[in-house]
Amino acid sequence: MSIEIEIVTGDPAWPRVKPLFDLVWPPETVAQLPWAGVEFAHPDLRVIVEVDELPVCHVSLYRREGIWRDRPIRIGGIGGVLTHPSFRKQGLASVALDAALHTLRDERSNDFALLFCASEMTGFYTSRNWKPYMGEVFAEQRGARVRFDAMQPLVYYLKRAPHEGELDLRGLPW
Numbered sequence: 001m002s003i004e005i006e007i008v009t010g011d012p013a014w015p016r017v018k019p020l021f022d023l024v025w026p027p028e029t030v031a032q033l034p035w036a037g038v039e040f041a042h043p044d045l046r047v048i049v050e051v052d053e054l055p056v057c058h059v060s061l062y063r064r065e066g067i068w069r070d071r072p073i074r075i076g077g078i079g080g081v082l083t084h085p086s087f088r089k090q091g092l093a094s095v096a097l098d099a100a101l102h103t104l105r106d107e108r109s110n111d112f113a114l115l116f117c118a119s120e121m122t123g124f125y126t127s128r129n130w131k132p133y134m135g136e137v138f139a140e141q142r143g144a145r146v147r148f149d150a151m152q153p154l155v156y157y158l159k160r161a162p163h164e165g166e167l168d169l170r171g172l173p174w
């Protein structure tokens with residue numbers, strides 16, 4: 001069995017990972033999730049874990065200059081965390097998340113990492129040092145600036161880790 005981790009540009013790699021998304025999040029599953037109907041940004045980068053050349057785990061990365069408490073702040077976004085059902089509990093999502101955080105840290109410009117998840121998934125992240133963000137988050141949806149509270153925001157310390165206050169993503173969420 002060969003395992004490879006790649007970090008690739010977001011849009012061109014979409015066809016490679018679409019079958020994995022369709023398997024984990026088919027439309028009928030998404031319809032039941034808190035983020036059904038949310039308009040998401042396209043990722044800048046993707047972490048793809050392949051086992052014997054089959055993409056089995058994925059994490060998306062986003063770079064965004066947001067506004068926190070009226071000042072610009074550089075956010076490293078993380079999303080699209082998913083593992084093929086037959087490859088779970090082998091540490092693949094943990095490895096992919098670590099690779100994503102290393103990438104964001106190595107870029108040096110990102111102040112903190114931010115992800116959004118369903119409330120029942122927060123334990124997965126808080127056991128990996130992510131902390132709940134307690135403030136209000138605003139984002140773009142269908143061209144308007146709206147309060148974004150469909151999911152729980154979680155932050156991870158890079159240079160700093162704000163936990164409260166108004167945070168504007170200045171664009172689509174992820």
Ligand SMILES: CC(C)(COP(=O)(O)OP(=O)(O)OC[C@H]1O[C@@H](n2cnc3c(N)ncnc32)[C@H](O)[C@@H]1OP(=O)(O)O)[C@@H](O)C(=O)NCCC(=O)NCCS
Nearest residue numbers: 081082083088089090091092093094117118120121123124
């Ligand atoms: C969540 C998910 C990405 C984990 O992938 P994975 O490759 O199995 O993750 P890892 O092997 O690195 O870690 C698995 C551990 O996380 C734990 N875990 C999984 N879901 C959890 C949850 N909802 N709450 C707390 N812990 C959770 C597992 O029990 C396991 O713990 P163990 O190693 O002590 O047995 C995978 O279950 C998945 O794709 N789920 C469906 C998509 C999804 O919900 N993605 C998250 C979106 S925010």
